[in-house]
Amino acid sequence: MRKFVPILLMLTAPVWAQGSGPTPAMANRQLADPSKEAEAMRLMHSLRCIQCQGQSIADSDASMAATMRAEVRQQISAGQKPEAIRAWMIKRYGEWVSFEPDFKGARLLLWLTPLILLLASLWLARGLFRRRT
Amino acid sequence: MIAEAGLAALWLAASMALLQLIAGLTLLRDGAGQLVPLIKPAAYVQGALSTFAFFALMWLFYDTDLSVLLVANNSHIDKPLIFKLAGTWGNHEGSMLLWVAVLSVSGAAIAFFEKRIDTKTLYATLSVQGFIALGFFAFLLFASNPFERLLPAPIEGAGLNPLLQDVGLAFHPPTLYMGYVGLSVAFSFAVGALLTNQVGPAFARAMRPWVLAAWIFLTIGIAAGSYWAYYELGWGGWWFWDPVENASLMPWLAATALLHSASVLATRNALRAWTIMLALVAFAMSMAGTFLVRSGILTSVHAFAVDPERGAFILALMLMYTGIAFVIFALRIGSVKQGEPFQLVSREGGIVANNILLSVILAVVLIGTLYPLAAEAMGDKISVGPPYFNKATVPVMVLLMLALLIGPMLRWRRDELIRIRYWLIGAAAILLLGAIVAWQLAPDIGLFPLLGIAFSLALAVAAWLPLRGRKLLRTPLPVFGMVIAHFGIAVSVFGMAAESGFSSETLTALAPGENAKVAGWEVKLNDVNPIAGDNWVAVEGDMIAAKNGNQFALHPQSRHFFTPPMQTSEAALLTRWNGQLYAVIAQPDQEGDGRWQVRLWWKPFVTFIWYGALLIAFGGAISLFGRMFRRTKKPTRNRWQS
Numbered sequence: 001m002r003k004f005v006p007i008l009l010m011l012t013a014p015v016w017a018q019g020s021g022p023t024p025a026m027a028n029r030q031l032a033d034p035s036k037e038a039e040a041m042r043l044m045h046s047l048r049c050i051q052c053q054g055q056s057i058a059d060s061d062a063s064m065a066a067t068m069r070a071e072v073r074q075q076i077s078a079g080q081k082p083e084a085i086r087a088w089m090i091k092r093y094g095e096w097v098s099f100e101p102d103f104k105g106a107r108l109l110l111w112l113t114p115l116i117l118l119l120a121s122l123w124l125a126r127g128l129f130r131r132r133t
Numbered sequence: 134m135i136a137e138a139g140l141a142a143l144w145l146a147a148s149m150a151l152l153q154l155i156a157g158l159t160l161l162r163d164g165a166g167q168l169v170p171l172i173k174p175a176a177y178v179q180g181a182l183s184t185f186a187f188f189a190l191m192w193l194f195y196d197t198d199l200s201v202l203l204v205a206n207n208s209h210i211d212k213p214l215i216f217k218l219a220g221t222w223g224n225h226e227g228s229m230l231l232w233v234a235v236l237s238v239s240g241a242a243i244a245f246f247e248k249r250i251d252t253k254t255l256y257a258t259l260s261v262q263g264f265i266a267l268g269f270f271a272f273l274l275f276a277s278n279p280f281e282r283l284l285p286a287p288i289e290g291a292g293l294n295p296l297l298q299d300v301g302l303a304f305h306p307p308t309l310y311m312g313y314v315g316l317s318v319a320f321s322f323a324v325g326a327l328l329t330n331q332v333g334p335a336f337a338r339a340m341r342p343w344v345l346a347a348w349i350f351l352t353i354g355i356a357a358g359s360y361w362a363y364y365e366l367g368w369g370g371w372w373f374w375d376p377v378e379n380a381s382l383m384p385w386l387a388a389t390a391l392l393h394s395a396s397v398l399a400t401r402n403a404l405r406a407w408t409i410m411l412a413l414v415a416f417a418m419s420m421a422g423t424f425l426v427r428s429g430i431l432t433s434v435h436a437f438a439v440d441p442e443r444g445a446f447i448l449a450l451m452l453m454y455t456g457i458a459f460v461i462f463a464l465r466i467g468s469v470k471q472g473e474p475f476q477l478v479s480r481e482g483g484i485v486a487n488n489i490l491l492s493v494i495l496a497v498v499l500i501g502t503l504y505p506l507a508a509e510a511m512g513d514k515i516s517v518g519p520p521y522f523n524k525a526t527v528p529v530m531v532l533l534m535l536a537l538l539i540g541p542m543l544r545w546r547r548d549e550l551i552r553i554r555y556w557l558i559g560a561a562a563i564l565l566l567g568a569i570v571a572w573q574l575a576p577d578i579g580l581f582p583l584l585g586i587a588f589s590l591a592l593a594v595a596a597w598l599p600l601r602g603r604k605l606l607r608t609p610l611p612v613f614g615m616v617i618a619h620f621g622i623a624v625s626v627f628g629m630a631a632e633s634g635f636s637s638e639t640l641t642a643l644a645p646g647e648n649a650k651v652a653g654w655e656v657k658l659n660d661v662n663p664i665a666g667d668n669w670v671a672v673e674g675d676m677i678a679a680k681n682g683n684q685f686a687l688h689p690q691s692r693h694f695f696t697p698p699m700q701t702s703e704a705a706l707l708t709r710w711n712g713q714l715y716a717v718i719a720q721p722d723q724e725g726d727g728r729w730q731v732r733l734w735w736k737p738f739v740t741f742i743w744y745g746a747l748l749i750a751f752g753g754a755i756s757l758f759g760r761m762f763r764r765t766k767k768p769t770r771n772r773w774q775s
Contacts, residue, residue, distance in 0.1 A: 046520040059368035099518025121489045129477045
C-alpha cells in the first residue's frame with residue numbers, strides 16, 4: 001500500500017499543476033453525478049475534521065473541513081476510488097483522520113468484538129436453560 | 134451569610150451520610166446495633182440538609198450575589214430570571230450539588246416509603262446510599278465547593294456560555310443526573326440485598342420503580358440531547374457516536390437490560406445473579422459517563438465541561454464503588470441460590486436474549502469508545518467513529534428487534550413456537566413486504582435502512598399483540614406501559630431508517646432571488662438581512678418554501694457570538710406530518726459574487742425518532758405509575774414459583 005501512495009499522488013498531480021486545485025465551491029456544492037456524490041458523501045462521513053471536536057468533515061463548518069471536502073469531491077470526480085482517497089488522507093494527516101479502523105492487527109479484533117461477545121455470552125447463558133423434558 | 138449556611142448544611146449532611154455508613158457497618162458485624170435505629174432519621178436529616186443547601190445556592194443565583202465565585206462566573210445582573218435560576222445547575226458545581234441533593238432526597242424517600250423488603254436489607258441499602266453520598270459530598274466540599282467566596286466582588290458577572298443559553302439545554306444536565314441518581318439507588322438496593330442475602334422478588338420489586346424512573350429520565354435526556362444536536366449543529370445529523378453521546382447511551386442500555394431482568398426476578402424469581410450484576414454495571418456506567426464528560430480524556434463536543442483534576446476525583450470514586458461492589462459480588466454470589474428454571478422458548482428466554490444483546494451492544498460501544506485511548510497509550514493515534522459503531526451495533530440491534538417480535542408473545546417458564554405460528558407467519562410476511570416496498574421506493578436505500586423499515590413495521594404490529602385476548606379494563610397498567618414503549622421503539626426505528634434511507638440533500642449557493650429544489654420543494658431565497666441579538670449578530674435568510682401550491686416562510690440564521698467568539702447555525706425547520714424541511718444559511722460563497730451558501734434537506738419522518746423516544750418514556754411513566762399505586766403488600770408466591 002505504501003508503494004502505491006506515490007502513484008496516487010502522481011495521478012492527482014495534473015490537478016495541482018493547473019494551479020486551480022479543488023475549488024472552494026466543491027466544499028459546499030454537490031457533484032453533478034448523484035452516484036458519485038453519494039460515494040463522496042459516504043467517504044466524507046467517515047473522515048474526521050482534524051480541527052474540530054469529534055465531528056466528521058461532512059458535518060462541520062470549520063475551514064479545514066471545507067478544504068478536505070473539496071479534496072474528496074475533487075478526487076472522486078477525477079475517478080479516484082474512495083479507499084484510495086482514504087489512504088491518501090491517512091498518508092497526509094495520519095490514522096487519526098479516518099473514523100473507520102482498518103482490519104489489520106489489533107483492529108481486526110475490534111471489528112470481531114461483537115461476534116466474539118455474542119458467542120461468549122451465548123456460551124455463558126447456556127446453563128440457564130432447562131432441557132426439555 | 135446564606136452561602137456560609139449552605140456550606141455548613143453540606144458538611145452536616147455529609148456527617149449524616151457518614152453516620153449511616155458506620156451504623157450500617159455495625160449492623161453487618163452483628164454488633165449490638167445501638168446506632169442502627171439512627172439510620173432512618175439520619176437519612177431524613179441528610180435529605181433535608183442537602184435540599185436546604187441546594188435552595189440556598191438557588192437563592193444566591195436569584196439574588197445574583199456576586200461575592201460568590203460560582204455566581205460571579207456563571208451569572209450576570211442583566212440575565213433573564215429563568216436563566217438566572219437555571220444557572221444554579223448550569224455549571225459544574227451547581228449540577229453536582231443538584232445531584233447530591235436528589236441522591237439525599239431519594240435516600241430519605243426509601244427510608245420513608247419502602248415497606249416491602251426486609252428491615253435489615255433496608256438498613257443495608259440506606260448505608261450503601263450513605264456511602265455513595267459521602268463520596269459525592271467529599272467531591273463537592275474538597276474539589277468543587279459551590280459556595281466559595283470571591284473578594285472583591287465583581288460588578289456585573291461573567292455570563293453564561295451562549296450555547297448553554299437555551300431553554301432545552303437548561304434542562305438537559307439535570308435530566309441525565311436524575312437518571313444517574315436513580316441508577317445509584319438501584320446499586321444501593323443490589324448491594325444491600327447481596328450483603329443481607331435477600332436477592333429475591335421482594336428486592337426486585339423494591340428496586341424496580343427506581344430503575345424505571347432512572348430509565349425514563351435517561352430516555353428523555355438522550356432524546357433531548359439528540360434533538361439539540363440536530364437543530365443546533367446545522368448539518369442535519371441526529372446521532373454522531375460522539376464519546377459523550379456514547380457515555381449517555383451506555384447507562385441507558387444497562388438500565389434497559391436491568392429493567393427487563395428485574396421484571397423476571399420480580400415475577401419468576403429467576404436471573405438473580407444476573408440482575409445484581411446488571412445493577413452494578415448500570416451504576417458503573419453512569420459514573421463512567423460522568424467521568425468521560427468531565428475528564429476531557431476524549432475529544433468531544435462537550436469540551437466546555439472539562440476539568441482534568443475533577444475527572445480524576447470522579448474516576449477514583451468510580452473505581453472505589455465499583456471495585457468494592459464487585460468484591461462483595463464475588464464473595465457473596467456463591468450463596469445466591471440459582472433461580473427458578475425455565476426453557477429456552479419462554480418469556481424468560483426472550484428476556485435473556487434481550488439482556489445478552491443489549492449487553493453486547495453496551496460492550497461494543499464501551500470498547501469502541503475506549504479503544505482510541507488504549508491505542509494512544511501504545512503510541513498509535515487512531516479514531517473509532519460512526520462507520521465502526523454503525524456496522525458493529527446495527528446487526529445486533531436487528532437481532533434485538535427479532536427477539537422483540539417473538540419474546541413478548543411467549544408464556545412464562547415454557548412455551549412452544551408452534552403455538553404462535555400464525556403470528557410468526559404474519560411477522561415474516563410483514564418483514565418481506567416491508568422490505569420489498571422499501572426497496573421498490575428507493576433501490577439504493579442500503580441494507581441497514583431497509584432492515585430498519587421492515588422490522589419497524591413488523592414491530593409496530595407486534596407491540597400491540599400482548600393485549601390480545603385481555604380484558605382491557607382489567608389489564609394492569611405496566612402491561613400498557615410495555616406495549617406503548619415497544620411501539621415507541623418501532624416508531625423511533627422507523628424514523629431513523631427513513632431518515633437514513635430516504636433523505637434528499639441539496640448543497641448550493643444562492644443569490645437573493647434565486648431558488649433551489651429539494652425533494653419536490655422549491656425554496657426561494659428572497660433576501661438576506663443582518664440582525665442583532667443580545668450578545669450576537671447574525672445574517673438571516675428570508676426564504677419561501679413551496680410545494681403543491683402551499684407556501685411557507687423560513688428564516689435560518691448564521692449567528693456570530695462575541696464572548697466567547699463562536700459561530701452557530703440556527704437551522705430553519707419546517708415540520709410536516711411526513712418529515713421535516715431543514716434549511717441552513719452559511720457563509721457568503723467564496724467566489725465573491727453576492728451568493729450565500731445554502732444547505733437544504735428533506736428528511737422524511739425524521740421527527741418520528743423523537744416522537745418514538747417520547748412514547749418510550751411515556752410507556753415507562755405509565756408502568757411506573759402502575760407500580761407505585763399498587764397495594765404495597767408483602768409479595769406472595771405466584772403460581773410459577775414452586
